[in-house]
Structures are given as C-alpha cells and as structure tokens.
Amino acid sequence: MTTPYKILIIEDEPDDVELILLGFSKHDEFFVDVATTGEEGLERVATNHYDLVSVDFALPGISGLDVLEEIRKSDQDVPVVMVTGRGTEELQVVAFEKFATSYVMKSVDSFRSLPTVFEALINESRYRSQERRMKREIERSETVSRYILENSPMGIYVLQNGSFKMANSKFAEIFGCDKEKLIGEPFWSLAEPASFECEDEEAEEPRRPPGEGDPKRPIVHEFGVTRKDGSKRWVEVRIALLDDLEERYVLGNVVDATDRKKGERDLMMLNRRLAILHNLILKAIDFRGEADDLVREALVEAMAGPDGFEVGGVFHLDEGRLVLRGMAGPLEALMEFAEKVDVEELLEGGGKVTVVGRSRPLSWGSTPYSVGGGRKGLLVLGREEKIGDDLLKFMMELAWHFGKMEEAFERLRAS
Structure with a gap:
C-alpha cells in the first residue's frame, strides 16, 4: 500500500489551481489542501502537518518568498516548492538562498508532472528525516553507552x-595506567607476563581443554598482577570472544578483587590458626609423656601452620635462668638469635619483633608466657618474611596456650 502524502498548494490563480488539482485527481495517495493567499497558507502550515508545500511566487499581500522565509523559521525539513509563471535565474537564486527545495515553471506539462515530482521530493525528505533521526538515536545511544562505560x-x-x-x-x-596511552598497545604492555599469577575460578562444570565446548561461553580467571608501580592487585577477569570474519576481537570486564582475596586469605589463615590452637589443646589433654616432649610437639605443630615459620624455640625460666625447653628448625639460627638479644629482657617485655641474622636475616617474634600468674617462659619464632602485628597477636595466643600446658603439668607434678 502506497504511503499517503498530505500537501498544501498556495496559489491565488483559480485556473492554475484547477489544473494542479486535475493533475492529482488520478493519484489517490495525495491529500491536497489549497490556500489562495500567503496569510491563509501560513495559518494552515501552523495548524497542520504537511509532507510538502507548494508556493506561488506572485501572491496578493505577503509574497511567496516571504511565505517561504516564514515556513523555514519553524520547519527546516518540509519540502517547499516555489512555482512561478515568469521565472528568471535571479528568482531561482533568491529562492534557493531562502532554502527552497525545488523550483517549477508554470505550464500544462509541469502541472501534469507535479505528482511524480512531489512524490520524489517527499520520499527524499522522508529518507533524510529518517536518516537524521537514526543518526540522532545512534549519537544518543553512543552517549549513553559512553556514560555507562565511563561510570x-x-x-x-x-x-x-x-x-x-x-x-x-x-x-x-585498576591497572594504574593511562587509558589514552593504552589504545593500540598490546595487552602485555600492562605488566610483564611473568608478573601475572593466575588462579582459575572454580567452575560448576569440569573445565574442558581449549577449543572444546561452547566458544561463546565467557572465560573467567582470577589474576594476581604486579603493576608497573610495584603494587600488587588481584583481579577477576571475564572474557568473551566476539565473532568477526576478518579480525579477532575480545571483550573483557575486570573487577578489582584485591579486598575480597585479602578477606578470603585472612579467613583461611584464621581458620588454620584456630586449628593449630585446637590441636594444641587436644595434645595437652591426651599427652602422657614428659612436659618437655609436649612442648616440642606443640612447637612443631605451631611451625607447621600457614605462617611460614622456619625456626622456633621455647625458653623456660628455671631457678632464675632461661633454659631452652624445646626447638624446631636449624639450631644455628636459634643460637644466633639467643646470642644477639637479651632473652631475659624479652621475657620482661611484651610481644616484640627483632631482625637477626648474618648471612640471611630472619624476622623474629618473641612473646612471653605466664604460669600461675608469673612470667615463666618465652616463645620465639622466626621466618624470612616480616612479622606484622596480626601475626604477633597470634603468637601471643600460642604463648598463652604454652603457659596453660605448663600450669597443667605443674599441677600433675604437685599431686
């Protein structure tokens, strides 16, 4: 079905109006309104939507060029055709300067061809209008997309x-870089490949070898990456391959998982430390040997934890002197520690971290423990990595358990 066209003819000559209407009489797709003055034509334009307006140059009152100028003030898109019986090049130039769409000389033949000419002009106008609308929608969509991307x-x-x-x-x-400088750079410009520590997210289904399964299924990885400024971040990356016949595109989104990973590792560390303390309690309850043997086994239990201790010892106050009750790890490292520090001073103080070592310095944590209300011993543990406040607090809990074990054995000896 042909799309209907609604047009306005502004023409003061009755004979010309009759010829024009005769030309449209066999074209049912056109709905034609007629105005005989410029003023009437402008009123109709203001109250109706027309697909095209035809304006005679020579009108009584307001001229055709003035009508054209007024229409263009409110509508830049509607086709306006100027019609004249005595056209000159000067008139054509003026008409087009005022943004007329087309120019027609009055004649019987031209009036017959008006339906074809007008239909072509209207369709072209509709096409351009649709093109502009689509362009605006694309620009609006791009603006919205950019806003979403950037926020x-x-x-x-x-x-x-x-x-x-x-x-x-x-x-x-997330990666500590300039996004503008990334464009055109390879992915590995973010950081050295060796700095990426990959940890695959646990999948609900068994993982398939590359190339098998659904290629459109997003790939999920967790990376620990050392950025160029030296800081380390954990990121969760989801990757989707985009179909293209000529080039390979990858769409990825990244979430900074550093805080979550730290929370997970802290929770795991806490659970493993609690398990150590729980095992110490069980050992103390079930142990049937000598106190020194229990101390050594408890020390080995503490050393086997997740904190990476390499050497440890338990010193006990015996007749005013601190004697070594148990140890684990290299004896030389423990002796070097005992030589470099005042062990009795550490007994009087609280938890303390000391770095000792000639060939390979170790970070030592020392925490005293009490038996029956008085300080009777010292727990020392050493590792290469720095000992922080959180780990020192855990060592204090360990030392408290060592003290309780000593109390239990003293009661047994007294009974």
Missing part, C-alpha cells in the same frame, strides 16, 4: 588482534 564499577576493555581498541577509566584505575 561502570567494572573495568571494561576491547582487544583487537591482541591490542587495546578501547578501555574505560575504571580499567585504567
């Missing part, structure tokens, strides 16, 4: 043949 809590990027095609601000923030 997304996730880092988003696109790789084209392994190089960055796009990256948003959050991505640059």
Whole structure:
C-alpha cells in the first residue's frame, strides 16, 4: 500500500489551481489542501502537518518568498516548492538562498508532472528525516553507552588482534595506567607476563581443554598482577570472544578483587590458626609423656601452620635462668638469635619483633608466657618474611596456650 502524502498548494490563480488539482485527481495517495493567499497558507502550515508545500511566487499581500522565509523559521525539513509563471535565474537564486527545495515553471506539462515530482521530493525528505533521526538515536545511544562505560564499577576493555581498541577509566584505575596511552598497545604492555599469577575460578562444570565446548561461553580467571608501580592487585577477569570474519576481537570486564582475596586469605589463615590452637589443646589433654616432649610437639605443630615459620624455640625460666625447653628448625639460627638479644629482657617485655641474622636475616617474634600468674617462659619464632602485628597477636595466643600446658603439668607434678 502506497504511503499517503498530505500537501498544501498556495496559489491565488483559480485556473492554475484547477489544473494542479486535475493533475492529482488520478493519484489517490495525495491529500491536497489549497490556500489562495500567503496569510491563509501560513495559518494552515501552523495548524497542520504537511509532507510538502507548494508556493506561488506572485501572491496578493505577503509574497511567496516571504511565505517561504516564514515556513523555514519553524520547519527546516518540509519540502517547499516555489512555482512561478515568469521565472528568471535571479528568482531561482533568491529562492534557493531562502532554502527552497525545488523550483517549477508554470505550464500544462509541469502541472501534469507535479505528482511524480512531489512524490520524489517527499520520499527524499522522508529518507533524510529518517536518516537524521537514526543518526540522532545512534549519537544518543553512543552517549549513553559512553556514560555507562565511563561510570561502570567494572573495568571494561576491547582487544583487537591482541591490542587495546578501547578501555574505560575504571580499567585504567585498576591497572594504574593511562587509558589514552593504552589504545593500540598490546595487552602485555600492562605488566610483564611473568608478573601475572593466575588462579582459575572454580567452575560448576569440569573445565574442558581449549577449543572444546561452547566458544561463546565467557572465560573467567582470577589474576594476581604486579603493576608497573610495584603494587600488587588481584583481579577477576571475564572474557568473551566476539565473532568477526576478518579480525579477532575480545571483550573483557575486570573487577578489582584485591579486598575480597585479602578477606578470603585472612579467613583461611584464621581458620588454620584456630586449628593449630585446637590441636594444641587436644595434645595437652591426651599427652602422657614428659612436659618437655609436649612442648616440642606443640612447637612443631605451631611451625607447621600457614605462617611460614622456619625456626622456633621455647625458653623456660628455671631457678632464675632461661633454659631452652624445646626447638624446631636449624639450631644455628636459634643460637644466633639467643646470642644477639637479651632473652631475659624479652621475657620482661611484651610481644616484640627483632631482625637477626648474618648471612640471611630472619624476622623474629618473641612473646612471653605466664604460669600461675608469673612470667615463666618465652616463645620465639622466626621466618624470612616480616612479622606484622596480626601475626604477633597470634603468637601471643600460642604463648598463652604454652603457659596453660605448663600450669597443667605443674599441677600433675604437685599431686
């Protein structure tokens, strides 16, 4: 079905109006309104929507050119055709300067061809209007997309043949880089490949070898990456391959998982430390040997934990002197520690961290323990990595358990 066209003819000559209407009489797709003055024509334009307006140059009152100018003030898109019986090049130039769409000389033949001419002009106008509307929608969509991308809590990027095609601000923030400088650079420009520590997320299904399964299924990885500024971040990356016949595109989004990973590891560390304390209690309850043997076994239990201790010892106050009750790890390292520090001074103080070692310095944590209300011993543990406040607090809990074990054995000896 042909799309209907609604047009306005502004013409003061009755004979010309009759000829024009005769030309449209066999074209049912046109709905034609007629105005005989410029003023009437402008009133109709103001209250109706027309697909095209035809204006005679020579009108009584307001001229055709003035009508054209007034129409263009409110509507830049509607086709306006100027019609005249005595056209000159000067008139054509003036008409087009005022943004007329077309120019027609009055004649019987031209009036017959008006339906075809007008239909072509209207369709072209509709096409351009639709094109402009689509362009505005695309621009609006791009604006919205850019806003979403730039304000997304996730880092988003696109790789084209392994190089960055796009990256948003959050991505640059996570990796500590300039997003503008990333464009065109290879993915590995973010950091050295060796600095990526990969940890696959546990999948609900068994993982398949590369190339098997659904290629459109997102790939999920967790990476620990050392950034160029030396700081380390954990990120969760979801990768989707985009179909393209000629080039390889990858869409990825990145979430900074550093805080979550720290929380998970802290929780795991806490659980493992609690398990150590629980095992110490069980050993103390079931132990049937000598006190020194229990101390050594408890020390080995503490050393086997997740904190990476390499050497440890328990000193006990016996007749005013601190004597070694139990140890684990290299004896030389423990003796070097005892030579370099005042063990009795450590007994009087609280938890303390000391770095001792000639060939390979170790960080030592020392915490005293009490028996029957008085300080009677010292727990020392050493490792290469620095001992922080959290670990020193855990050592204090260990020392408290050592003290309780000593109390239990003293009661047994007294009974």
